[in-house]
Amino acid sequence: MNVALINPNRFRNPPTIPVGLEYLAHAMRQAGHGVRLLDLCFVEDVGPAVDAFLAEQRPDVAMLSLRNVDSVINAADHFFLDEHRAIAERITAAGVPLIVGGAGVVAMPEPIRVYLGADTVIVGPGEGAAVELLAAMAAGKPLPPLADGFGVAIDAVAVPARAVDVDYAAYYAADGVAGVASSYGCPCRCAFCIEARTRLVARAPEAVAAEVRSLVEQGWARFHLCDAEMNVTYAHALALCQALVGSGASWITYMRHQPCDPVLAAAMRASGCTMATVTVNSATDAPADAAATVAMLKAEGIQVAVDLSCGLPGETPEQAKAMIDALDVARPGHVGVTTRYRIYPTTPLAERIRADAAEHRFATGDPEFVRPAAYCRFDPAEVRTWLEGREGFAIDTGEAVNYQRLNKGGRSQKPEGRSR
Ligand code: B12
The missing domain is CATH 3.80.30.20 (tm_1862 like domain)
Structure with a gap:
């Protein structure tokens, strides 16, 4: 299949090479798929870059990496899901099926899938799970809303090719x-x-x-x-x-x-x-x-x-x-x-706050904990x-x-x- 990988992470303090997408690219190429990666970290005009990439590549599926929900520290003063949603909307508007995954999705997989309008969210390591999903898609099966990457074996002895799809010099120059x-x-x-x-x-x-x-x-x-x-x-x-x-x-x-x-x-x-x-x-x-x-x-x-x-x-x-x-x-x-702790809805901290009024008084922000909320x-x-x-x-x-x-x-x- 023809796969478009997209890194929407433009937080540059410090900039972070999208290693997760590099690992995915390697696993999917090994499985015979065609892969291209659009790295938006240093791109000025995001919307046109996404549109041009999709128009040129005409992918069968897009995979968007969601590394950060927010900045966590300082009650999460940067909330990234809105800018990620703007990118997701361009993908779905182009009629391309959208799969999301990444270190941040484990915070609240289903709310993130819905927020971004994605077809599927994969939680955990993606090397095995993404390849499995592509095989299911190729066989004409519908995409499930949720896939558990922790439950799919990865190739533990694989040696992913590095610096193939990403401009490392730009990252190192900017303290990455x-x-x-x-x-x-x-x-x-x-x-x-x-x-x-x-x-x-x-x-x-x-x-x-x-x-x-x-x-x-x-x-x-x-x-x-x-x-x-x-x-x-x-x-x-x-x-x-x-x-x-x-x-x-x-x-x-x-x-x-x-x-x-x-x-x-x-x-x-x-x-x-x-x-x-x-x-x-x-x-x-x-x-x-x-x-x-x-x-x-x-x-x-x-x-x-x-x-x-x-x-x-x-x-x-x-x-x-x-x-x-x-x-x-x-x-x-x-x-x-x-x-000060960013409260994520799936954590024991959130459960404790929901269950105990005495703890609830230390919480501020979104009562659903999807947008930033803090416990202090x-x-x-x-x-x-x-x-x-x-x-x-x-x-x-x-x-x-x-x-x-x-x-x-x-x-x-x-x-x-x-x-x-
Ligand atoms: C190492 C690390 C750092 C290092 C990164 C160094 C480097 N050069 O890579 C440093 C110290 C710089 C750092 C900084 C920050 N970090 Co940090 N970091 C991590 C850590 C421990 C590992 C991330 C990682 O690279 N893993 C290895 C790669 C291979 O795995 P991966 O990215 O998860 O990708 C795999 C899967 O997620 C999946 N996948 C990835 N993308 C996709 C896409 C699709 C479609 C699919 C299907 C699958 C998939 O497949 C990949 C391969 O298995 C995580 C915690 C964790 N264990 O996940 C926190 C974590 C990612 N960081 C986090 C945060 C908040 C930050 C900062 C914002 C902190 C701050 N306030 O400054 C900054 C942001 C920097 C930036 N520009 O994004 C949060 C993000 C989630 C959230 N709460 O929003 C995490 C999860 C920590 C946490 N517990 O909250 N971080």
């Missing part, structure tokens, strides 16, 4: 980096998060390493690991690091504060990891464990930022302050504190007083992501152990 995913899904249970509680699907570390080497060969040696949290399975994290040794890449990642030990920290460093964002929830995590992980990573000379979430249902200010104290002693380069239990002004005088600590305003912050020189992080 390549992304590489070694797994999808996240078994963590964070109440506010849309990725949590999804099935973990892992790729073979050797295949990921081969993909990384191909990026390095093309000159794109710095990448962001795009796993939800790299270490949710300790054995996979360690095997990934071991496979990446000698690739020539340098990489940055998100990880949970646990599991981590000196062996994993050393393997990360040996494989080219230069920076980690450690995600910590003061409602559930032990301060000593979080501080220990920061120390282990710093001992290897890895730059560390912490994304600290505090003020979740049931949490006391004392819990949050104990975590802040412990992190202040561990001294990561930056601690971004979140106290700790007054940010008070939290600011807890952070006063602590170098590197700030309420996260979404003005930058951590690799930008630390590149601009967060708190200096002199390696405490081996030198670089």
Whole structure:
């Protein structure tokens, strides 16, 4: 079939290479389909670009990637679904069947499908599910409204071709980096998060390493690991690091504060990891464990930022302050504190707010939680007083992501152990 892939993500702080669409393009080409990708990230005149692309390619189906529903942080001051809907409308007006998928759709699959007027939404990894749908379409079957990509096997040893359809130079020039995913899904249970509680699907570390080497060969040696949290399975994290040794890449990642030990920290460093964002929830995590992980990573000379979430249902200010104290002693380069949560309708946080009037009073915004709504239990002004005088600590305003912050020189992080 003739497939049009469209990346509507024009948020450029930083710009993000549409790696998900690159993976889809590879899987569909392997299955014998014709694929072209329209990347709208740096395009000025979006509407005419979409119309021209459709008129020229005359696709059998269009696949629109929905990475961001909104900016999440700061009560989601950028809401992207309206601009995505304008693109979706041009596709459907041209009579082209529309399938949507991407990291954002898991937030609320059916409301997003309806909002965009799409035929189908695929939740989760798309490599297997999109190919299955194309086969069904070719056999004349109707498109289902919902398909579960987590339930369809992916080719775990595939090595997707990179930088074929996307202008990497434009992204790197604008502070972007390549992304590489070694797994999808996240078994963590964070109440506010849309990725949590999804099935973990892992790729073979050797295949990921081969993909990384191909990026390095093309000159794109710095990448962001795009796993939800790299270490949710300790054995996979360690095997990934071991496979990446000698690739020539340098990489940055998100990880949970646990599991981590000196062996994993050393393997990360040996494989080219230069920076980690450690995600910590003061409602559930032990301060000593979080501080220990920061120390282990710093001992290897890895730059560390912490994304600290505090003020979740049931949490006391004392819990949050104990975590802040412990992190202040561990001294990561930056601690971004979140106290306002975007409420997504499918999360446990939303369920709790719906069920409990005492929690409802902390919620503002769209009562259906489709358009931005926020939960804020700790007054940010008070939290600011807890952070006063602590170098590197700030309420996260979404003005930058951590690799930008630390590149601009967060708190200096002199390696405490081996030198670089
Ligand atoms: C790594 C990451 C980053 C890195 C990206 C680095 C890089 N160069 O790639 C950085 C730190 C830069 C970043 C920034 C931001 N991020 Co971010 N990020 C992620 C993370 C962890 C991985 C995304 C990823 O690339 N995955 C790997 C690729 C291969 O998977 P994928 O894109 O999901 O694609 C697969 C499927 O979704 C599907 N698919 C994709 N498109 C399509 C289309 C169709 C039609 C189909 C059928 C299938 C399909 O198939 C693909 C292959 O399996 C996700 C969380 C997560 N685990 O998903 C958050 C996430 C995507 N980020 C999010 C947000 C909000 C942001 C920021 C706005 C944060 C901010 N306030 O600054 C910015 C936006 C940047 C931008 N320009 O878009 C949200 C978006 C959802 C939402 N809530 O709106 C997520 C989901 C986190 C969350 N829990 O809320 N991010």
